[in-house]
Amino acid sequence: MAGTSTQEALVAAVTETEAHVSVHGWDAPVRLFSLVRTAEALKHDAGLSRLLPAHELARSRHNPQALTVIEQEDLPAAASLEDLLNQLAWPESVHGAVLSVERTILGPQAQARVEAVTDPQERTALVSSLTDREDIRMVIGVLRSGESWCALRSRSHDSADDVYHGERLVPQLVEALAATFL
Numbered sequence: 001m002a003g004t005s006t007q008e009a010l011v012a013a014v015t016e017t018e019a020h021v022s023v024h025g026w027d028a029p030v031r032l033f034s035l036v037r038t039a040e041a042l043k044h045d046a047g048l049s050r051l052l053p054a055h056e057l058a059r060s061r062h063n064p065q066a067l068t069v070i071e072q073e074d075l076p077a078a079a080s081l082e083d084l085l086n087q088l089a090w091p092e093s094v095h096g097a098v099l100s101v102e103r104t105i106l107g108p109q110a111q112a113r114v115e116a117v118t119d120p121q122e123r124t125a126l127v128s129s130l131t132d133r134e135d136i137r138m139v140i141g142v143l144r145s146g147e148s149w150c151a152l153r154s155r156s157h158d159s160a161d162d163v164y165h166g167e168r169l170v171p172q173l174v175e176a177l178a179a180t181f182l
Contacts, residue, residue, distance in 0.1 A: 005063045005064070005065040006065045006145065007147050008063060009063055009065040009066050009067045010035075010067065010096065010141050010148070010149045011149050012059070012066070012067070013035055013067040013069050013096075013098060013141055013149075014139055014141035014149040014151050014165075015165070016069065017033055017069050017100065017139055017141070018137075018139040018151040018153065018163060019160065020069075021100045021137065021139065022137070022153060022158075022160070026102065026135060026137070026158075027102070028100070028102060028137075030075070030099070030100065030101050031071065031099070031100040031101075032072040032075060032084075032088075032097065032098070032099055032100075033070060033071050033072060033097065033098040033099075033100075034070045034072060034090065034094045034096075034097055035068070035069060035070075035094065035095050035096035035141070036068050036070065036093060036094060036095060037065065037066070037067060037068075038052070038056055038057075038060035038066045038067060038068045039060045039064050040093070041068055042057075042060065056068060067095065067096065069098060081101060081176075082176065085099075085176050085177065085179070089180070090144075090180060090181060095143055095144050095145075096141060096142055096143035096144060096181075097141070097142060097177055097180060098139060098140065098141040099139070099140045099141075099173065099177050100137065100138070100139045100140075101137075101138055101140075101173070102135060102136065102137045102138075103135075103136055103138065104127055104133050104134070104135050104136075105133065105134045105135075105136055106127070106130065106132070106133050106134075107132050109132075110132050113126065114126055114127055114130075134154055134156060135154065135155035135156075136152055136153070136154050137154075137155075138150065138151075138169075138170050138173060139151040140170055140173045140174055140177055141177075142174060142177045142178045142181070144181045146178070147167075148167050148168060148174045148178065149165070149167060150164075150165065150166055150168065150169035150170055150173075150174065151164070151165050152164045152165075152169055152170070
């Protein structure tokens with residue numbers, strides 16, 4: 001981790017978002033969150049201080065780059081994650097975004113079995129029945145200024161102590177989410 005106050009703010013936002021979505025369990029839809037600088041939001045709306053948790057207010061006093069995470073509800077209909085991301089555009093007041101998405105990872109043999117099935121319902125049933133699959137939740141955060149942070153949790157090691165963290169653990173998703181700020 002870079003150690004800058006901006007990067008520290010992003011790490012905190014992604015870590016807290018991962019913990020938040022994990023409380024809701026697995027098999028969740030894609031979730032999207034905007035990131036705004038807490039101090040700037042408070043300047044524009046002083047009443048916001050009554051709504052934010054005390055730890056967020058304290059963090060914003062300690063680090064002017066601190067971020068508030070705001071879930072985006074009623075996402076537009078999209079055929080795929082790529083289609084959803086292609087529809088996004090953020091106002092200048094949004095400094096970053098966090099995406100939570102689950103995927104199933106298959107070994108080579110299981111992947112070949114699944115690819116041989118052409119019916120979508122049969123394919124879904126087969127994937128669900130496989131014992132050698134791994135379900136992964138990826139929480140990806142990016143800032144308009146280019147920083148990124150990722151948190152990955154597997155269903156088989158579903159513990160806060162077993163979450164992997166890093167700047168570009170899922171580079172394609174980092175790039176796709178960052179492209180929503182171009």
